[in-house]
Amino acid sequence: MVAKxxxxxxxxxxxxxxxxxxxxxxDTMSVPLWQRWRDWWVAxxxxxxxxxxxxxxxxxxxxxxxVMVTSASFxxxxxxxxxxxxxxxxxxxxxxxxxxxxxTVIQIPVxxxxxxxxxxxxxxxxxxxxxLFIGHEVNGAKRWIKLGPLTLQVAEVAKLFFVxxxxxxxxxxxxxxQENLKGFLKPLLVLFFFAGLLLLQPDFGSLVVMSxxxxxxxxxxxxxxxxxxxxxxxxxxxxxLLIVKEPYRMRRVISFLDPWEDPFGSGYQLTQSLxxxxxxxxxxxxxxxxxxxxxxxxxxxxxxxxxxxxxxxGFFGIVLILVLxxxxxxxxxxxxxxxxxxGHQYGGFVAYGIGIWFxxxxxxxxxxxxxxLPTKGLTLPLISxxxxxxxxxxxxxxxxxxxxxxxxxxxxKVAPRRRSPAKAGGAA
Numbered sequence: 001m002v003a004k005x006x007x008x009x010x011x012x013x014x015x016x017x018x019x020x021x022x023x024x025x026x027d028t029m030s031v032p033l034w035q036r037w038r039d040w041w042v043a044x045x046x047x048x049x050x051x052x053x054x055x056x057x058x059x060x061x062x063x064x065x066x067v068m069v070t071s072a073s074f075x076x077x078x079x080x081x082x083x084x085x086x087x088x089x090x091x092x093x094x095x096x097x098x099x100x101x102x103x104t105v106i107q108i109p110v111x112x113x114x115x116x117x118x119x120x121x122x123x124x125x126x127x128x129x130x131x132l133f134i135g136h137e138v139n140g141a142k143r144w145i146k147l148g149p150l151t152l153q154v155a156e157v158a159k160l161f162f163v164x165x166x167x168x169x170x171x172x173x174x175x176x177x178q179e180n181l182k183g184f185l186k187p188l189l190v191l192f193f194f195a196g197l198l199l200l201q202p203d204f205g206s207l208v209v210m211s212x213x214x215x216x217x218x219x220x221x222x223x224x225x226x227x228x229x230x231x232x233x234x235x236x237x238x239x240x241l242l243i244v245k246e247p248y249r250m251r252r253v254i255s256f257l258d259p260w261e262d263p264f265g266s267g268y269q270l271t272q273s274l275x276x277x278x279x280x281x282x283x284x285x286x287x288x289x290x291x292x293x294x295x296x297x298x299x300x301x302x303x304x305x306x307x308x309x310x311x312x313x314g315f316f317g318i319v320l321i322l323v324l325x326x327x328x329x330x331x332x333x334x335x336x337x338x339x340x341x342x343g344h345q346y347g348g349f350v351a352y353g354i355g356i357w358f359x360x361x362x363x364x365x366x367x368x369x370x371x372x373l374p375t376k377g378l379t380l381p382l383i384s385x386x387x388x389x390x391x392x393x394x395x396x397x398x399x400x401x402x403x404x405x406x407x408x409x410x411x412x413k414v415a416p417r418r419r420s421p422a423k424a425g426g427a428a
Contacts, residue, residue, distance in 0.1 A: 065383035098394035105398030284314030
């Protein structure tokens with residue numbers, strides 16, 4: 001009898017769970033699609049201790065990057081190494097290492113980065129000095145340090161460590177930045193030292209990115225408008241002076257303004273990129289069917305990967321990457337705002353810095369490929385081929401997920417434990 005009663009209770013419990021699951025599924029289906037997307041994006045579930053939207057956007061961009069690097073690198077890999085899958089294999093290894101780094105960095109408390117910000121800044125400066133002496137030179141620029149089979153681009157490391165230092169400085173001196181000019185200019189002196197080291201490589205693109213990161217973070221920290229605009233005017237004048245001083249930079253600007261004036265010289269790369277966009281039309285020629293990547297478009301799998309995307313996947317492929325990149329940056333900026341509102345000032349500034357970095361670098365890369373901006377050697381974050389860029393981007397995403405985790409944990413309300421009547425009576 002006991003066994004039969006237990007079996008009956010188990011059967012009733014199973015039926016109730018099944019009915020509950022069916023009812024929940026019906027309730028979910030009755031919710032409009034737009035509301036389900038909103039709930040997924042906002043993630044009101046308090047038990048969820050990570051930003052799933054940020055994680056999935058990152059993985060989607062990495063997956064698209066792996067596919068497009070594979071497609072764009074076949075001809076150049078075959079010509080240089082005899083193995084058409086050479087760059088795909090290397091990029092796949094970097095993807096695996098990058099995801100492993102992301103999962104590792106999530107375990108590191110944000111306070112560790114804050115306390116070590118000065119040391120990391122000195123390390124990045126030391127690496128920038130080191131590359132001038134032992135760096136590997138490519139096309140007249142010393143930007144890489146060879147570590148066995150790997151190549152480290154030190155400017156990418158410097159960008160991340162600069163964001164970490166700027167966040168620490170603003171957390172400690174935000175009042176000074178808002179109130180007087182001295183606090184505003186101190187981080188710009190650090191940027192000036194970085195500028196000198198980057199121009200010696202030379203790496204003008206990374207300098208522009210770091211300058212935008214510094215100015216953007218100072219603005220979001222509450223710097224006075226006249227200081228902000230004064231620095232913007234000074235930076236614009238410095239950039240114009242640097243462009244005019246170097247003939248190769250001037251040629252890039254001239255070719256950007258009218259690439260068809262010298263289509264087989266200074267305007268060659270841009271004209272080939274524009275041809276790729278033109279051939280793509282609305283839906284593209286199909287994955288793997290690009291003509292421009294067949295030795296016509298230089299750096300097709302790195303700086304000009306968006307041209308291959310445009311030719312093979314068309315307008316809708318470009319829009320997909322733009323939407324995913326914009327959504328990623330928007331999510332990061334939302335994280336920065338939420339962190340500041342929750343009292344996590346350092347994490348908020350880190351998120352703002354990484355968001356500005358990703359947004360500006362993506363804008364420059366896509367703009368250069370489309371002929372909207374002058375050509376610069378900057379990768380598209382999480383998509384272009386480039387081991388150091390991908391690894392550092394994954395580390396940055398790991399830091400962001402950790403910031404989000406700590407913000408969520410700090411907002412969990414724990415109910416006080418009730419003492420049992422017996423213990424209460426005994427204590428009395």
